Amino acid sequence: MSRRKRALITGITGQDGSYLAEFLLDQGYEVVGMVRRTSTVNFDRIQHIQDKLTLVAGDLMDEVSLMAILKEHRPQEVYNLAAQSFVKTSWTQPVFTGEVTALGVTRVLDAIRMVDPEIRFYQASSSEMFGKVQQVPQTERTPYYPRSPYGVAKVYGHWITVNYRESYDLFACSGILFNHESPRRGLEFVTHKVTYHVAKIKLGLADRLPLGNLEAQRDWGYAPDYVRAMWLMLQEDHPDDYVVATGETHSVRRLCEVAFGSVGLNWEDYVYVNPDDLRPAEVDLLVGDASKARRELGWAPTVTFEQMIQMMVEADLEALRSQRQPMRL
């Protein structure tokens, strides 16, 4: 039997899954990644480490597949990162979002309870749960007021994690992560939408950028910093919940200023408000207080907002110049 620790990541093909897989491999883990069966392979974000991973087919909609994976691969840690994660889509696919993002968590927890209750579990909870914020800044004790079907589903996922911890004594942690970005961020999210358009405009490949609410404020951090926090939670003596955030907030307008400014352009010459990019209900302001994670996990962010946006613009310029798809590597 191998003595290396083994971790299972659901959502390994996503932004966070790819960074977490790299991080765990660096820590000496064997990494098992659950992937959905798709008609076209979408391993772009993990292509560079694919030969070091064990990829297995499964789906959060299908508990049988989850149990089979746990039985066969016997991980000591499970990171549940899979979700329908785009807030806007959750209004057009609310039931599907609930099935995957909410009930999917119960399916994983139940599979753990039945196959191996010693497994340590991480749930990808979200600052979107704070929604119409009841306190500024938001902490682990701030009440939730979700403003989207996605936010509602994440509140369910959070509480079922707490409930299984309390009901069955599982080592189940919930990381309440604020927005985190990177060059691997999906193109539909606002940071990458902006940096990709900045790169296209700079190279003469586009001339306008449609956006929704320019006044929304987010606490944007750097994804590789955030996956480290996930791992730290599972190394503690006791399971708990932690806010992970930078403590700084910026508006979408400021994001545009920084991104366009980084290549010497004035954002107001290109950006216009497109009503289709507005949401039925908005989360106006998120800013997290991560003192508990700093104190108990020794966690701190290492990359500033401005550095991260600059990095994303440069990666998009590079990708466009070499005619690669921008969002992946």
Ligand code: NAP
């Ligand atoms: P992402 O890039 O959208 O990745 C989502 C992953 O979930 C993908 O690998 C996707 O697989 C997988 N997935 C979707 N539905 C599935 C299903 N039914 N069964 C199995 N896998 C499924 O998201 P991310 O930004 O990495 O975020 C990771 C997690 O953290 C998500 O749960 C998200 O809600 C949460 N979160 C993210 C942030 C953030 O700012 N990034 C903040 C707080 C919480 P495919 O590749 O096949 O689509």
Ligand code: GDD
């Ligand atoms: N996507 C997008 N596109 N957002 C826009 C646009 C646009 O054209 N224009 C303005 N925005 C605003 C949105 O209305 C929102 O207030 C803000 O920009 C951020 O939107 P997203 O980047 O789509 O992220 P999000 O905050 O809704 O959700 C992300 O963060 C959550 C954590 O708080 C996702 O990663 C979620 O999965 C995550 O849980």
